[in-house]
Amino acid sequence: MNKIEHIGIAVKDLEFSNVLFEKLFGQSHYKIESVESEGVNTSFFMVGNNKIELLEATNNESPIAKFIEKKGEGIHHIAFDVNDIKSEIIRLEKEGFKVLNKKPKKGADNKWVAFLHPKSTNGVLVELCQDIKE
Numbered sequence: 001m002n003k004i005e006h007i008g009i010a011v012k013d014l015e016f017s018n019v020l021f022e023k024l025f026g027q028s029h030y031k032i033e034s035v036e037s038e039g040v041n042t043s044f045f046m047v048g049n050n051k052i053e054l055l056e057a058t059n060n061e062s063p064i065a066k067f068i069e070k071k072g073e074g075i076h077h078i079a080f081d082v083n084d085i086k087s088e089i090i091r092l093e094k095e096g097f098k099v100l101n102k103k104p105k106k107g108a109d110n111k112w113v114a115f116l117h118p119k120s121t122n123g124v125l126v127e128l129c130q131d132i133k134e
């Protein structure tokens with residue numbers, strides 16, 4: 001793993017949260033994007049060299065809706081940048097981690113993504129990210 005790619009924060013209201021985090025960071029988000037396959041709208045902020053992703057559910061079956069219902073708003077996941085997501089999935093499975101999706105899927109911000117179950121990572125949902133090279 002190369003670096004922390006971003007930290008994901010689950011929010012109930014993206015519009016309200018964008019205003020809140022704009023005040024906190026002293027700058028506007030640089031991108032809003034929908035990821036229909038995950039049932040979320042996302043908003044990205046750059047804070048120094050770091051990215052923060054706000055995630056709002058677009059339906060009640062979305063993983064974000066379920067997370068907020070269970071735990072409330074807050075940090076949802078930490079994402080790590082990897083060079084070869086397919087190899088990382090294989091390596092981490094061999095190390096005993098539970099991978100939630102064995103094949104990378106298209107995520108926000110032009111990334112291939114895969115997730116590790118929090119039960120295998122001390123309660124933290126871990127996302128692996130690799131740039132999609134077109």
